[in-house]
Amino acid sequence: MSRGGELSERALVLAPTGRDAAIAAAILKEAGAPALVCDTLETLRERLDEGAGLAVVVEEALRDGDLSALSAWIEDQPSWSDFPFLVLTQRGGSVERNPGAQRLSVTLGNVSFLERPFHPTTLVSAVRTALRGRRRQYEARERMEEIRRGEAMLERRVAERTAELEAANRQLAAQISEREKVESALRQAQRLEAVGQLTSGVAHDFNNLLTVILGNVEQMRKHAEDPKLIRRLAMMSEASQRGARLTAQMLAFSRQQKLEPRAVDLNETVQSMGDLLQSTIGGSVQIAAPRLAENLWPAMIDPTQIELVVLNLAINARDAMEVGGSLTISTDNVVLGEPEAAEAPPAGEYVMVSVSDTGSGMTEAVRARAFEPFFTTKEVGKGSGLGLSQVFGLAKQSGGGVGIETEVGRGTTIKVFLPRAHEAPAGRTADAGAAPAAHDNHLVVLVVDDDDAVREVTAGLLTDLGYNVVEAGSGGAALDLIEQHGEISAVVLDFAMPGMNGADLARELRARRPRVPILFATGYADAEALMGVGDHQIVHKPFVQAELARKLSRSFTTARDRETRPGVRLS
Structure with a gap:
């Protein structure tokens, strides 16, 4: 066990006059206790800094000297230290016989008095007793240091364990968040599947009915001559076609329809929809000139569905604005990195078509549910909640995705990302007015x-x-x-x-x-x-x-x- 080094075991002896210092040092040396004679109080003070087990001092040196430096050193001792002093006096240590003893006790603290003349054995015994007490102080210091080291290690372990728990909590929170996202996506998929099953179950029978209606209307129109009848047949035909488009929209929304993607020029698509958008949106909203990107890549998409996407977004934008709002359609080439949202497409090259409005915008709660089927903020009877769901379903089925930029009170921009096609768009072909007849009447x-x-x-x-x-x-x-x-x-x-x-x-x-x-x-x-x-x-x-x-x-x-x-x- 460390005791403060070799110097910390020695006795410092201060007896400036006479032979007391030499005698005391000789006695201690014979008893196996190293001693060092100091000439002055200043020397004693300096040697204390080097290390000592006790100090043997004659009373005269303390009574006649300046004790301020020594008193300051005693006050500055660490908490474990109580340095022992052995004072050699002519009048003992009692206050009655030696009034100065009280002053020295207060000044020196741990002080013992040995009256002269004394027997050498008495001196040796007093010194050894003081050194044993000093060693116990060293042991206390060692235990305190061990306690401090233990506390430091404990604090370090607590900090490490706390960091581990915080990391585990963060990981658990991330897992919970990821699970919530997966569960939300699962619920969305289940809703889509339910709607898809309902839609697909109805689609076949409904389209059969429309086939019968359209076929009979077409046959009747061939022989109709009355203008009113011709007009009514045309209305029936148009209504049947609208019913067919509605079924196609529902199938596209539920991702049950077989899409026929091909290279499409979105700039041409947007430009060709001008009259349709104006008649659909009405005069309450201003349709700004489209912002069409130059050298736009062709997009891989079913051409009959992309017009439906733009129309749905335009209708949603109109409903989000008061009279006098403005709607803008834009196109652009974009290269996306890793997605940050479930509705975003994977990294890659895309052709983007967006619809922006100056309407009310979305709160974060509304934005989080925007693509849920049947979710709408419109009044009862004014929205089905299928518009954005259908856009999302078509974009995902086509290999793309959707993004929303919105701010409450400042409008919304919905961006649809479609895969880039690496072939030129085919030219539009005009529908033949009349049906080609059979080449061979025997077929x-x-x-x-x-x-x-x-x-x-x-x-x-x-x-x-x-x-x-x-x-x-x-x-x-x-x-x-x-x-x-x-x-x-x-x-x-x-x-x-x-x-x-x-x-x-x-x-x-x-x-x-x-x-x-x-x-x-x-x-x-x-x-x-x-x-x-x-x-x-x-x-x-x-x-x-x-x-x-x-x-x-x-x-x-x-x-x-x-x-x-x-x-x-x-x-």
Whole structure:
């Protein structure tokens, strides 16, 4: 155990006159206690700084000297130290015999008095007693230092443990936040799935009804002469087309529709929508000149859906503004980094179209729920809450995303990011006014549909086009007709049918008649179910005669090209 070093065990002896100093030092040396004789109080004070176990001082040196420096040193001792003094006196240590003893006790603190003359053994005993007390002080110092080291180590461990707990708490908080995000995304997906299931369940039957209406209206218009009747038939046709678009919007919102993305010039799309936006928005809102980026990249998107996206955003912007507000549509090329929000797209190159308004803006709570289906801040009856959900669904299904910049009272900008296409947009093709007729009056088309009215309307349209038509109401009946009629040239096939559906029937038909082209007529089919089926092989219900004729004619052309192409195996 450390005792303060070798010097801290020695005795300092101060007896300036006579032979007391030499005698005391000699006695202590013989007893094995090192001693150092000091000539003055100043020397004693200096040696105390070097280290000592006690001081043996004659009373005369203390009575006649300046004790201020020594008293200051005693006052400055650390808490563990109480340095011992042994005073050699002629009159003992009692106050009655030695009035100066009280002053020395106050000044020196830990002081013992030894009356002269004394026996050497008495001196040695007194010195050893003082040194034992000093050693116990050193031991106390050591314990205090150990306690301090222990406290420091404990504080360090507490700090480390606290830091570990804080890190664990931060990690737990991050995990909780991430779990909440995942749960929120799951709830959103479940809502979308529920709406998708509802929409897809209705879409097929609803589009079948629209097919019957449109087909009959088209047949009646061919023979109508009364202007009022023609006008009413046109209104019925337009209403049916609007119903078809509504179904397509619902499917796009629920991400159930099979999109047909292609390279699209968004600048051209925005410019072509000017009249439509003005008539839809009305005169209460000013539509500013669009800010179209130069050298805009082509976007990969279903062209029929992007117009719906812009229109929905414009309607939302109008509803967020008072009379006199301003709406601006912009386009730009953007390169995005890693996404910071769930609705944002992954890193990459995108073509952006945005709609900005000067309306009320969104609070953070509203912004967090903006893409939830059926969430709306509009009054009852003035909003379905599907506009932004549909935009979000289409953007995500197309491989892009959506961003919102908003400030309460200062307006909102909604940005739709669409993947960049690396091919030039195809030119717009004008719709043919009249349906092309059959090239050969002997061509036989098999129409397969479980809905009698739809099958009858489809057969009527094909008959008017010059085709010979045979009908089947199920997959089994269709296979029987294929076996009975070897001259069947093409099949128009409903995709969703009870029992043997369109996909199963198509596989059977290709196995038996690999060269017969198949045109799928569908009111709704899951995107995965139509995987691998080309656009030229699908006609969407409700269809008009011209569309049916073009798709069927193209099916014949594609089949002939494949048949004459070397090395191509028909399947």
